Amino acid sequence: MDVIAGLLNGPRADGAFLLRSLLTPPWSLRVQDQAPLTLVAVISGTAWVLPDPESSTTATCLHQGDLAILRGPDPYVFADDPATQPQAVIHPGQRCTTPDGEDLGDMRALGTRSWGNAPDGATVLVTGTYQVLSEICAPLLSALPALAVLRDGECDTPLIPLLADEVARDTPGQDAVLDRLLDLLTVVALRTWLARPDVETPAWYRAQDDPVVGTALRLIHDDPAHPWTVAALADAAHVSRAALARRFAAEVGEPPMAYLANWRLALSADLLRDPASTIASVAEQVGYGSAFALSAAFKRVRGISPKEHRERASRDATPIAAVRPWRVAV
Secondary structure (H helix, E strand, O other), X not given: OOHHHHHHOOOOOOOOEEEEEEEOOOOEEEEOOOOOEEEEEEEEOOEEEEOOOOOHHHOEEEOOOOEEEEEOOOOEEEEOOOOOOOOEEEOHHHOEEOOOOOEOOOOOOOOOOEEEOOOOOOEEEEEEEEOOOOHHHHHHHHOOOOEEEEOOOOOOOOHHHHHHHHOOOOOOOHHHXXXXXXXXXXXXXXXXXXXXXXXXXXXXXXXXXXXXXXXXXXXXXXXXXXXXXXXHHHHHHOOOHHHHHHHHHHHHOOOHHHHHHHHHXXXXXXXOOOOOOOHHHHHHXXXXXXXXXXXXXXXXXXOOOHHHHHHHHHHHOOOOOOOOOOOOOX
């Protein structure tokens, strides 16, 4: 497994929030749902996105075919014009209110997974929101700006029109279909963004192209439970231990054993979300000899025990509310 595949295995939609918005001017939505990652595709019309709602100078105009990638949890605004004041606010759990806090849940919907202020609105957006992301996505998310825009044709994939068609369908198993389509689009979009020549890619991304460091990274990602040592990784890369250690630290920004430990702990943090997994079974899967060894490493690096992490993850998991329609007077 290459480095990108390992990190992109993180975004896995499971009951993700998907919505088609049908809009006619004037319209403006303030999104403060605290979601870690959101994709918005412009199917028709235009839209302005303000990743910093307090400053119109950061506004970006999106056109048909464009795709916006928004990294949370900070709020942002989508509008027909940067000067249009928000008419609806999206809160965690996809609760929708007026800016004054009045619930909009009793307003009429515009069809399956569809809402807006006009059933024949010229602007159509399709939004896919991840409410929770894997721990192993952290390096990927930290490499993204608050807003990344891929223009029409830049992300050459049939997934956007396909997702737009499927989001309005109401057939058995449709939620699973939409989750997988969102996953695929996310992987393609992130890969496309990171491949842009004007993007300053992070060290771990550039390191995959190094013949020595890339080999070590792939081995770590392929089999994190293996009892890797610097010597073993160096042998596989056909260099000395000193050469691997020096080159790995220079390219990735940390020593190989530190990278391995952090990768194992990120994987274990994800596995601990499953209440059926014991700490001992997770320890075995990620390369720790016992539950005690994993617990000690987890507490030392993350400041809490695996049990506390599991309890916190369960407590903080935000269920996705039913789609609430939005209608405002225009």
